[in-house]
Amino acid sequence: MTTNSRTPSKPPRGRRPGLESTRQTVLNAARARFASSGFAGTTIRLIAADANVDVAQVMQFFGSKNDLFAAVMAIPKSAIERINIVFEGPDENLGERVAHAFLTSWVTLAEESEPLLAMLRGAIVNEHARDQLRDFIQSRLMNALGEGGNSEAALRSGLAASMLVGVIISRQIIGTPFLVEVELEKLVRIIAPTIQKILVP
Numbered sequence: 223m224t225t226n227s228r229t230p231s232k233p234p235r236g237r238r239p240g241l242e243s244t245r246q247t248v249l250n251a252a253r254a255r256f257a258s259s260g261f262a263g264t265t266i267r268l269i270a271a272d273a274n275v276d277v278a279q280v281m282q283f284f285g286s287k288n289d290l291f292a293a294v295m296a297i298p299k300s301a302i303e304r305i306n307i308v309f310e311g312p313d314e315n316l317g318e319r320v321a322h323a324f325l326t327s328w329v330t331l332a333e334e335s336e337p338l339l340a341m342l343r344g345a346i347v348n349e350h351a352r353d354q355l356r357d358f359i360q361s362r363l364m365n366a367l368g369e370g371g372n373s374e375a376a377l378r379s380g381l382a383a384s385m386l387v388g389v390i391i392s393r394q395i396i397g398t399p400f401l402v403e404v405e406l407e408k409l410v411r412i413i414a415p416t417i418q419k420i421l422v423p
Contacts, residue, residue: 248273256340301327301334317418321410328390359383382420
C-alpha cells in the first residue's frame with residue numbers, strides 16, 4: 223500500500239482572487255438599497271442578502287452601516303461636472319440649464335440618481351448625508367450667482383435649491399402621480415422660468 227507523501231501547498235499570499243469585485247458588489251447593493259429604503263430602513267443583513275454574501279463579509283469590508291453609507295455617498299464625478307457646466311453659458315437661459323441638469327442627474331441616470339437619492343433619504347436621519355447634500359446643492363447654485371458672500375444671493379440660491387429638491391422628493395420618493403407620469407422635458411419647461419427668475423432677477 224502506498225501513501226501520498228506530497229504536502230499540502232500553502233495558500234498564495236496577498237489579496238484573495240475576486241475580493242475587490244465582491245467589495246464592489248456589496249457597494250452596488252448598498253447604493254441601491256439606501257436609495258430605495260433610506261438609511262433607517264436599510265440593514266447590513268439586507269445589503270448582504272442583496273449582494274449574496276455573508277453579513278460578516280460586509281462588516282469586514284466596511285466596518286459598520288455608517289461607514290458603508292459614507293462610502294456610498296461619494297457623489298459621482300459626472301453629476302458634479304454636469305451641474306458645473308450649466309453655469310458657463312449666458313444668463314438668459316440659466317434657469318432651463320440648471321433645471322435640466324439637476325433633474326437629469328436625479329431622475330434619468332441610475333448611476334447618478336441612486337447615490338443622490340440615497341443621500342436625500344439619508345439626510346433626514348444622518349448628519350453626514352445632510353452635510354453632503356447641502357454642500358452639493360447649495361455650492362452648485364451659488365456658483366451661478368457669482369456673489370459667494372452676498373446674503374441676497376444666498377437666499378435666492380436656497381429658494382432655487384428648495385424648489386428643485388421639492389420636485390425631486392415629490393417625484394422620486396413620494397411618487398406623486400402627475401409628477402411621475404410627466405416627461406422630463408415638459409417638467410423642465412414648466413419649472414425653468416421660475417428658477418430663472420429666482421437666480422437671475
